[in-house]
Amino acid sequence: MKAAMCFVVALAVWLLLFWSLHWTVVLGGVLAAALVTALLVHRFPAGAAKMLNPRRWFFAAIYLPYFLYYCVKANLDVAIRVLHPDLPIRPGIVKVRTHLSSSMAKTFLANSITLTPGTLTIDIDGQELYVHWINIHTQDPQRRYAEIVGRFEPLLRRIFE
Amino acid sequence: MNAAFLEGFLEAAMLVLVLGSALCLYRIARGPSAPDRTVAIDILGTLMVAFCSVMALWPHAQADGKVVRFQEYFMIVAIAWALTSFIGTLALAKYLEGRSYDA
Amino acid sequence: MLDTIAYWIFGVGLAFDLLGCIGLVRLPDVYNRAQAATKCVTLGTCMILLATALFGVGRDWPMFVKAMICAAFVLLTSPVGAHAVCRGAYLGGVPLADISVEDVFVDRAEAIRNE
Incomplete structure (x- = not known):
């Protein structure tokens, strides 16, 4: 759950910054968000699921x-x-x-x-x-x-x- | 929107920001203690973000003076600058506290 | 209409930026300086970024989005930085200005240093 939220947030920021849905941008975003999630998911605030x-x-x-x-x-x-x-x-x-x-x-x-x-x-x-x-x-x-x-x-x- | 007016406005804005940066530099040069300098450097970083957004607004105008687009790539510089200056400030704060960096 | 609002927000933001820098020079100790500088310059820069975003409405949507993200980052990071520097300054032994009237952090700072 935490990992999924971290991934979605990272991908959303990436797509907003690029402001494009070209397939290269989306592919790069998925890879970058996966990397960020793998490295930083233990730092993601614990109660974040409540924010849904x-x-x-x-x-x-x-x-x-x-x-x-x-x-x-x-x-x-x-x-x-x-x-x-x-x-x-x-x-x-x-x-x-x-x-x-x-x-x-x-x-x-x-x-x-x-x-x-x-x-x-x-x-x-x-x-x-x-x-x-x-x-x-x-x-x-x-x-x-x-x-x-x-x-x-x-x-x-x-x-x- | 009139491109000439926007450009004049941005030049004035640049002057104000340069004045602010000069005051920060005064504090960096004089500042009696290290934290004073750190605060001033932090503020200088935030002012640089403002500089970047002034640069981003510099207009590309058509012949009749109507603004068609800006230089939005400068906003990426602003975002990167805001985050890196934050990390730099935190590292300096840890150094001021007298702890090692991996604590 | 939107442009006029954006120009005014931009101007007020610039004024706040300059006031923050004046506070940085005039106030007596590092804690007061951090107060004036952080508050005024953060709000001033956020207003400038907001004005940038408003100029982008309808002309340059990527700039609008980036300026808003940048404003959010500045608003979140700047107080944390000021807090960290002031805590570091206190633990590093920078005294409060002579006109200060109260200081209850002494004991806690001692406890942190001895940890």
Whole structure:
């Protein structure tokens, strides 16, 4: 099952890049995808078969614009801080807990955190995320949780778990 | 679409990207520590992807100035550059961490 | 119409790219620099690639597909790279800037180094 999915993904990327269905292209794609599958199938994420469920794709389609909105907001925020003559930053490394369990979901959570307002994931230790925050404005753990992970967790749980 | 306007726009875009690359090079030259330089090199790689997409948009125009096609093969350069610069950054990060490469 | 949108997206992407590079020069330590640079330059380059894709609509479909794939790769790889460099910097002993107000990673970093 894992091998079949890996093969299909590799072949799809190959065909999209060539944008042609000439028989040489397809033959080369099958050979290359078989090679990739043989070499890398043990690295393919374990829970990937769950992604065949269309409901997860529906939530992923909601997640993308939701994420892009926060991403653009984050960029404007950082841009203002960078251009401000006094550099109004209060940086530091804080710890937040996440309730997600699968490694795929945690990876995407960490990537989302890195691309949103002034936060950068430095390390993941089990359920704990170490996050570098460019502007620490609260000491309250609940508000920190809400600001950093709270807005992504519900959707990511529906997509990946 | 007007090919002359697109070309002027792309030339201006090139200037902005060159300015950004100059700032990255400043950080690479000055950067007090090795990670500063690594971050700057990573960013330079991402800027190169932007350069490649500017190059890919350079138009082949007909005589009346209507754009008929672009130079899409530059997008392959962009994809390859994005992936190789990512691998390079990961290797440098491992070196910074003080671990051996097969760990 | 589509071309006008593409021109605007392209312009905003360029502005973000430049802001990210200014942040790379102005901010005090490697973690803050990685923040500004990664976020702004990733989004800026993705917007440029999106604009490239929009220019390709109807004229050059292979370019559309390649630009979208490239944008996906940049969006996925760039935060991972920043995370790896910052973790490496911390474990390699680069201190936070003096204006930093909090640092809870010290103990965990020590544990990782002793493994």
